[in-house]
Amino acid sequence: MKRSLYLALYLAPAVTLASCHPAAPPPTPPVAAGTGPATPSGDRIVSLDYCADQMLLGLVERHRIAAVSPEVASDPLFSEPLSRGLPRVRPDVERVLAMRPTLVIRSYGGGPRIEAALRRAGVPVFTLPYADDIPAIRRSITASGGVLGTPDVAARRVAHLDAAIAAAETARPMALTALYVTPGNVTTGPDSLVGRLIATAGLSSYELRPGWHRLPIERLAGHPPDLVVRGFYDSPMHQQDRWSSSSHRVLRASIAAVPQVSIPGSEIACGNWLAGNALRRLVGARQVLRQ
Numbered sequence: 112m113k114r115s116l117y118l119a120l121y122l123a124p125a126v127t128l129a130s131c132h133p134a135a136p137p138p139t140p141p142v143a144a145g146t147g148p149a150t151p152s153g154d155r156i157v158s159l160d161y162c163a164d165q166m167l168l169g170l171v172e173r174h175r176i177a178a179v180s181p182e183v184a185s186d187p188l189f190s191e192p193l194s195r196g197l198p199r200v201r202p203d204v205e206r207v208l209a210m211r212p213t214l215v216i217r218s219y220g221g222g223p224r225i226e227a228a229l230r231r232a233g234v235p236v237f238t239l240p241y242a243d244d245i246p247a248i249r250r251s252i253t254a255s256g257g258v259l260g261t262p263d264v265a266a267r268r269v270a271h272l273d274a275a276i277a278a279a280e281t282a283r284p285m286a287l288t289a290l291y292v293t294p295g296n297v298t299t300g301p302d303s304l305v306g307r308l309i310a311t312a313g314l315s316s317y318e319l320r321p322g323w324h325r326l327p328i329e330r331l332a333g334h335p336p337d338l339v340v341r342g343f344y345d346s347p348m349h350q351q352d353r354w355s356s357s358s359h360r361v362l363r364a365s366i367a368a369v370p371q372v373s374i375p376g377s378e379i380a381c382g383n384w385l386a387g388n389a390l391r392r393l394v395g396a397r398q399v400l401r402q
Contacts, residue, residue, distance in 0.1 A: 157212040159202040159220025162381035242382025268384035275387035290317035290336035312393035331365040343376040372396035
């Protein structure tokens with residue numbers, strides 16, 4: 112989820128081998144024109160945060176959107192292009208109400224109290240279900256499509272994800288480890304969305320502990336992984352932390368010769384169909400390792 116974006120503190124850039132640049136996954140299909148909303152055409156839907164922006168922009172036609180959050184600027188590959196020209200509103204009750212919304216969609220935007228405050232003002236609010244595994248992602252997309260009046264679009268998004276999963280599952284698992292790294296020098300294990308995507312791609316997580324942890328520099332020095340998975344290096348926030356231990360010379364030397372694949376933050380920050388793109392990147396990197 113987007114919580115991962117803030118957990119992704121920063122690891123200094125490592126050398127990416129040209130041999131581990133699999134082809135980019137196919138673009139996520141746009142919302143089909145003419146997919147009629149089940150709700151009136153006078154909709155004024157507002158999203159309050161990064162994950163809600165993705166879900167709204169990915170499921171709903173533009174003319175039904177009243178505003179998105181300023182966090183679209185942190186998603187240059189998906190939300191920012193789709194939201195150009197749309198108003199942006201901070202998750203503040205008064206500012207949101209000024210947009211005269213007919214529906215507000217959120218994940219964490221505005222904090223735990225904003226939903227009740229908006230409901231007291233007569234505004235319906237849909238809070239995205241938490242999704243950190245594949246079944247939960249399917250349920251979240253389907254539920255969102257139902258609330259937003261676009262079940263057909265939601266079904267196509269689920270199909271996009273399922274196609275990536277089916278392609279990954281046709282390959283035989285390999286006894287190879289993948290280490291997930293972020294610009295902030297933290298990693299996570301198999302109980303996270305990224306860890307589950309790594310497993311679905313037929314690889315094993317280098318980090319086996321649950322939760323988030325600092326990169327194990329000592330272990331890396333003597334036992335590097337087979338693949339480094341770099342997440343969130345496309346984020347504008349990547350540039351702001353130059354003093355993490357990612358600049359540690361031992362760490363740089365340990366992973367400099369390891370094949371690497373980069374995953375845009377937009378594909379793993381939230382539990383939605385974009386995880387299918389991340390999975391395709393992992394499968395492509397795994398195929399390179401087999402050569």
